Amino acid sequence: MNKQKIRTDMIQLLKSYPKKEKQREEEKIMHTLFKTKMWKNAKTIAVVMAQDFEFDTNKIIEKAWEEGKTVALPRAKAGGIMDVVPYSKDMQLERTSFGILEPARTLTALSKKEIELIIVPGLAFSTDGFRVGFGGGYYDRFLKDYDGVTVSLVLEKQLIALPNPEPFDVPLDFLITADQIFRFNR
Numbered sequence: 001m002n003k004q005k006i007r008t009d010m011i012q013l014l015k016s017y018p019k020k021e022k023q024r025e026e027e028k029i030m031h032t033l034f035k036t037k038m039w040k041n042a043k044t045i046a047v048v049m050a051q052d053f054e055f056d057t058n059k060i061i062e063k064a065w066e067e068g069k070t071v072a073l074p075r076a077k078a079g080g081i082m083d084v085v086p087y088s089k090d091m092q093l094e095r096t097s098f099g100i101l102e103p104a105r106t107l108t109a110l111s112k113k114e115i116e117l118i119i120v121p122g123l124a125f126s127t128d129g130f131r132v133g134f135g136g137g138y139y140d141r142f143l144k145d146y147d148g149v150t151v152s153l154v155l156e157k158q159l160i161a162l163p164n165p166e167p168f169d170v171p172l173d174f175l176i177t178a179d180q181i182f183r184f185n186r
Contacts (some may be wrong), residue, residue, distance in 0.1 A: 003163065006132050010123035013052040013157055022155065026056055028178040029153045034063060036181070038149045038174065042117035044070040044110070046084045049093065049101040054121060055153050065089070072110055074138070075102045082138040083109035098134070116148050120172060126155045126162040129171035129184035143170040151176060 001009075032077040033039050040142060045064055049058045064071045072084040085103035103132035120139055131152060133139055142152060151174040159177060175182040 001163065003132050003135065006124050006160070006162070007135060010132070010158065011053065014123070014155075017053075017155070018155070023056075025152075025155050025178045028057075029055075029155075029176050030059060030063075030180075032176050033060070033150045033151070033153065036174075036176075038117055038151060042069060042149070044072060044073040044075060044115050045117045046076055046115050047118065047119040048120070048121045051099060057119070061087070071106055072115060073101075073103055074142075075105075075109070075134070076108075076138055077098075080137050080141055082142045084115060085109050088099065093181065099137075112142075112148070114148050115127065115146075118143070118146065118148060118150050120150050120152045121159070123151055124156075124160050124162060125152055125156050125172075127153065127159065127175075127182060129173075129175065129182065130162055130165045130169055131172065133163060140168050144168075149173050 004065050047057050048058055050053075061071050071087045073087045073093075074082050074084050076082055076098070085107045087103060091103065092102055096102055111154050120131065120143070122133045123134040150172045152177050156177055156179075165171070172182055173184055
């Protein structure tokens with residue numbers, strides 16, 4: 001199965017996921033995340049403002065603020081480039097052509113070195129640490145020289161066999177599902 005077919009199928013699957021079941025699974029995953037060293041040690045986390053069918057990140061953002069962490073949101077730029085911008089409760093976000101809420105273009109980005117943990121979104125994931133995202137390559141480019149920790153929060157139905165990774169695909173450090181944590185020593 002090619003990546004585009006995986007994307008189409010996973011978006012359809014996520015949109016039809018029973019809401020209560022999805023919320024229960026997300027709660028278990030977040031409970032696990034919040035107990036990890038990667039979460040506890042991170043002063044600054046980067047996380048996407050999720051679309052309706054994606055893993056709901058609002059509680060993660062609230063928990064981070066509650067614990068005094070800096071939250072940063074990704075911002076897509078021309079040429080498939082991405083940066084991350086500190087996010088506060090009163091900040092106005094702009095909806096992109098992809099339907100994602102992002103910080104305004106005028107705001108100053110953080111350096112990668114300031115981010116200890118990135119919660120990497122995706123549509124499908126493999127047990128060897130690779131993912132299929134939305135196809136823009138933004139995260140792979142950003143993570144190529146990132147030294148912090150990467151983790152994806154994965155619903156069981158998103159864990160599938162993926163095609164062999166391509167040379168530009170950047171593997172994750174961790175995957176967390178409702179039942180386990182996968183750690184990849186890179």
